[in-house]
Amino acid sequence: xxxxxxxxxxxxxxxxPETPLLWVLRDHLHLHxxxxxxxxxxxxxxxxxxxxxxxxxxxxxxxxxxxKAVTTIEGLGTGSLAVQQAWRELDVPQCGYCQPGMIMAxxxxxxxxxxxxxxxxxxxxxxxxxxxxxxxVRQAILAAAGKGEAxxx
Amino acid sequence: xxxxxxTRRAFLIQSAVxxxxxxxxxxxxxERSLQAAEPATIASGAQPVEVNAWIIIQPDDSVLIRVARSxxxxxxxxxxxxxxxxxxxxxxxxxQAEYVTADTNLRRNNVFESMSTGGxxxxxxxxxxxxxxxxxxxxxxxxxxxxxxxxxxxxxxAENSLITHTPSGRTLGFGAVxxxxxxxxxxxxxxxxxxxxWQLLGKPVRRLDVPDKIAGKPVFGTDVEIPGMLHAAIHACxxxxxxxxxxxxxxxxxxPGVVKVVGLDDAVAVVAESWWQAQQALLALPVTWDEAGNxxxxxxxxxxxxxxxxxxxxxxxxxxxxxxxxxxxxxxxQVEATFYAPYLAHATMEPMxxxxxxxxxxxxxxxxxxxxxxxxxxxxxxxxGVDPLKVEVHNTQLGGGFGRRGANQxxxxxxxxxxxxxxxxxxxxxxxxxxxxxxxxxxxSMARLKATLNAEGRLTGxxxxxxAPSILTSLGMKQDDGHDPIALAGFADTFYAxxxxxxxxxxxxxxxxxxxxxxxxxxxxxYFREHFLDQVAHAAxxxxxxxxxxLLGEAPRQRAVLEAAAEHAGWGKPxxxxxxxxxxxxxxxxxxxxxxxxLRLEDDKRFRLLRVVCAIDSGHVxxxxxxxxxxxxxxxxxxxxxxxxxxxxxxxxxxxGNFDDYPMLTLRDMPVVETHLxxxxxxxxxxxxxxxxxxxxxxxxxxxxxxxxxxxxxxxxAHGLRPA
Numbered sequence: 001x002x003x004x005x006x007x008x009x010x011x012x013x014x015x016x017p018e019t020p021l022l023w024v025l026r027d028h029l030h031l032h033x034x035x036x037x038x039x040x041x042x043x044x045x046x047x048x049x050x051x052x053x054x055x056x057x058x059x060x061x062x063x064x065x066x067x068k069a070v071t072t073i074e075g076l077g078t079g080s081l082a083v084q085q086a087w088r089e090l091d092v093p094q095c096g097y098c099q100p101g102m103i104m105a106x107x108x109x110x111x112x113x114x115x116x117x118x119x120x121x122x123x124x125x126x127x128x129x130x131x132x133x134x135x136x137v138r139q140a141i142l143a144a145a146g147k148g149e150a151x152x153x
Numbered sequence: 154x155x156x157x158x159x160t161r162r163a164f165l166i167q168s169a170v171x172x173x174x175x176x177x178x179x180x181x182x183x184e185r186s187l188q189a190a191e192p193a194t195i196a197s198g199a200q201p202v203e204v205n206a207w208i209i210i211q212p213d214d215s216v217l218i219r220v221a222r223s224x225x226x227x228x229x230x231x232x233x234x235x236x237x238x239x240x241x242x243x244x245x246x247x248x249q250a251e252y253v254t255a256d257t258n259l260r261r262n263n264v265f266e267s268m269s270t271g272g273x274x275x276x277x278x279x280x281x282x283x284x285x286x287x288x289x290x291x292x293x294x295x296x297x298x299x300x301x302x303x304x305x306x307x308x309x310x311a312e313n314s315l316i317t318h319t320p321s322g323r324t325l326g327f328g329a330v331x332x333x334x335x336x337x338x339x340x341x342x343x344x345x346x347x348x349x350x351w352q353l354l355g356k357p358v359r360r361l362d363v364p365d366k367i368a369g370k371p372v373f374g375t376d377v378e379i380p381g382m383l384h385a386a387i388h389a390c391x392x393x394x395x396x397x398x399x400x401x402x403x404x405x406x407x408x409p410g411v412v413k414v415v416g417l418d419d420a421v422a423v424v425a426e427s428w429w430q431a432q433q434a435l436l437a438l439p440v441t442w443d444e445a446g447n448x449x450x451x452x453x454x455x456x457x458x459x460x461x462x463x464x465x466x467x468x469x470x471x472x473x474x475x476x477x478x479x480x481x482x483x484x485x486x487q488v489e490a491t492f493y494a495p496y497l498a499h500a501t502m503e504p505m506x507x508x509x510x511x512x513x514x515x516x517x518x519x520x521x522x523x524x525x526x527x528x529x530x531x532x533x534x535x536x537x538g539v540d541p542l543k544v545e546v547h548n549t550q551l552g553g554g555f556g557r558r559g560a561n562q563x564x565x566x567x568x569x570x571x572x573x574x575x576x577x578x579x580x581x582x583x584x585x586x587x588x589x590x591x592x593x594x595x596x597x598s599m600a601r602l603k604a605t606l607n608a609e610g611r612l613t614g615x616x617x618x619x620x621a622p623s624i625l626t627s628l629g630m631k632q633d634d635g636h637d638p639i640a641l642a643g644f645a646d647t648f649y650a651x652x653x654x655x656x657x658x659x660x661x662x663x664x665x666x667x668x669x670x671x672x673x674x675x676x677x678x679x680y681f682r683e684h685f686l687d688q689v690a691h692a693a694x695x696x697x698x699x700x701x702x703x704l705l706g707e708a709p710r711q712r713a714v715l716e717a718a719a720e721h722a723g724w725g726k727p728x729x730x731x732x733x734x735x736x737x738x739x740x741x742x743x744x745x746x747x748x749x750x751x752l753r754l755e756d757d758k759r760f761r762l763l764r765v766v767c768a769i770d771s772g773h774v775x776x777x778x779x780x781x782x783x784x785x786x787x788x789x790x791x792x793x794x795x796x797x798x799x800x801x802x803x804x805x806x807x808x809x810g811n812f813d814d815y816p817m818l819t820l821r822d823m824p825v826v827e828t829h830l831x832x833x834x835x836x837x838x839x840x841x842x843x844x845x846x847x848x849x850x851x852x853x854x855x856x857x858x859x860x861x862x863x864x865x866x867x868x869x870x871a872h873g874l875r876p877a
Contacts, residue, residue: 037503
């Protein structure tokens with residue numbers, strides 16, 4: 001039995017310890033906000049927090065999260081965080097598939113750097129979005145950091 | 154209103170404007186009386202009322218508007234209800250939207266019209282019947298209120314979900330009269346508002362789907378879970394056209410979680426308790442393939458095939474006017490160039506997926522992210538061998554579409570086949586690698602363009618040969634006779650005033666499946682044409698923007714967007730050191746779009762994309778912020794392709810597998826995008842695709858200006874050119 005803590009809840013799982021956290025979240029805990037996009041850590045759609053640090057859940061074996069706190073998009077609540085509000089104000093999402101990963105990466109960035117520069121954002125947000133939300137993601141992070149103008153573009 | 158085409162159902166009585174607006178007829182769907190809510194029940198105010206197929210009024214006056222096209226990021230889940238709401242006169246803040254299902258549409262005699270979502274068609278293809286539905290419902294609600302008050306309907310108006318009797322100021326909420334409204338005979342004709350009367354259309358409106366999308370709530374295809382469901386991973390023959398020969402199920406069947414290995418005609422799937430278990434077993438499964446003789450095809454062979462097409466004698470002439478080619482080419486100075494554009498994958502963020510359940514009574518249920526729910530329904534029915542009326546289709550959210558999830562329902566067919574073989578509901582999901590290697594690709598294409606210039610440097614003639622596989626014949630949508638009406642999009646219908654033109658098409662037959670990739674043939678043809686025009690302008694010693702303007706005397710809308718983009722970009726004004734501009738324009742999917750790319754050369758191979766200035770004329774504007782988002786989107790998708798996008802073939806199979814070898818533009822290299830709407834107002838154009846075609850040539854033109862070297866093939870990365 002493997003014990004993990006996700007969004008504040010403890011779970012005991014009878015599972016191959018090599019299973020990536022992504023599939024434990026999706027197929028065992030039924031938390032579908034964390035998405036599969038590449039399985040190789042390249043796209044960031046599966047970004048979650050491990051003790052407040054952004055990690056790509058497809059690369060983390062579930063055995064590695066024992067004793068740590070996992071937070072997924074569902075654990076952020078229903079949209080009241082400053083990042084989520086900025087996302088709403090700027091209508092950032094298009095198809096929305098990569099957006100949980102984008103939001104998780106952005107929340108972690110702002111925790112680490114409350115006033116990120118453009119370079120900080122470029123270095124931290126390496127997530128792939130095929131719809132092209134990048135400029136709005138950048139604006140929303142700046143808006144959430146209280147730095148940017150909430151443009152209506 | 155030249156582009157105001159009437160649907161089958163709406164019958165134009167009179168197009169003259171009487172007191173503002175357009176008078177259109179309204180025809181009830183045949184089944185409507187069966188679907189109408191029971192007035193007796195409704196009168197209690199306890200239940201929602203379907204006033205017509207698109208509109209449900211809730212007892213609290215809020216309105217539910219149905220959406221029949223698929224939301225895949227392009228914003229129609231908001232824009233289509235806006236069209237209804239504008240005419241209905243409801244309070245937009247109390248509007249909700251919901252999907253129609255394909256089986257409902259089938260059972261209701263196609264009352265929701267086409268569900269196909271492609272060709273940037275959602276708004277322009279449905280605006281008339283949606284606005285009409287809103288207007289008809291408004292008239293019914295007003296009529297019901299007037300009856301209750303015993304006043305003429307003409308003294309009443311609908312606004313903000315209230316009907317007001319203007320002389321007395323009395324009001325009734327939509328919910329209070331909805332049941333009565335639904336029981337009244339609908340008007341035979343209604344007026345649609347003139348654009349200058351619009352309250353909602355043309356104003357920036359927040360998307361209805363965003364609150365869920367910031368909280369991880371939407372159910373995409375990959376998120377579907379149904380009771381008793383198993384997970385499937387699949388591997389199709391890596392060589393296109395090949396077949397499954399054999400597999401050793403025993404090698405993986407005892408792995409934890411594995412339930413069954415299923416052989417299909419050209420693929421093998423592993424079904425397990427979780428997708429990870431299925432995929433791991435699939436990777437370990439020994440499989441042999443019959444490669445159907447395609448196992449040696451490589452990129453060199455494909456390129457020589459396309460090159461041969463440049464010189465065949467039997468190309469199909471698609472456009473010809475002015476002097477015969479020999480006459481104009483002999484007279485003037487010639488400029489010639491040959492171009493190559495590679496295969497491209499769609500690479501939607503959500504890989505192909507479908508969940509299927511087959512029931513003992515013959516019913517079939519599928520949950521699928523689809524650009525055409527009706528096509529999904531038909532594919533499921535055909536595969537299961539059941540009557541279409543036995544199939545239910547649940548449209549899920551789509552993690553991107555871009556043309557991949559419509560005409561081709563391979564994922565739906567596979568899911569039904571696997572679920573049938575296992576005897577339990579199955580969610581099939583492709584790995585990223587499977588998705589990359591089994592797409593219907595943007596066709597690899599070559600083109601040879603020749604232009605002639607007279608002594609004054611004016612363009613006198615042009616010949617175009619496009620050598621490429623046909624999407625329409627590859628998809629079986631058209632017989633393979635060498636013709637393809639869309640292969641020369643952007644050439645055959647050119648808006649430039651070219652005195653003499655001949656454009657022809659050499660259809661090539663290659664084993665790689667091709668399909669509709671965002672903006673379809675415009676994506677490569679605009680690159681060929683617009684980058685070539687810069688080379689011709691250079692040969693003529695002219696500024697490429699001015700050179701184009703001189704050819705746009707008969708194309709005021711293209712001229713207007715080109716001028717707007719140039720003006721906002723400061724075309725002609727001095728630039729900082731090492732900074733360069735490129736410009737391009739295209740008309741596609743009913744809209745006109747011009748872009749200026751500004752970049753800074755960092756060294757001889759690396760550059761920094763600074764900004765893209767875009768001007769777009771979509772005729773009418775529904776939601777300006779959605780248009781801006783689609784401009785950002787089309788530019789991102791097109792830039793990614795121009796910079797890095799290339800699917801290559803080796804040993805008959807795709808050589809790329811994931812985002813390491815099919816790289817994507819990311820936030821770091823994304824230029825600022827400035828969008829300027831230049832709506833000329835009397836037509837309905839698309840916005841999902843039109844912003845894409847100009848970006849590759851505008852970028853190539855900026856690099857050409859910077860380096861003096863034309864870009865004769867894409868992607869730029871193949872020339873070592875990349876963002877710094």
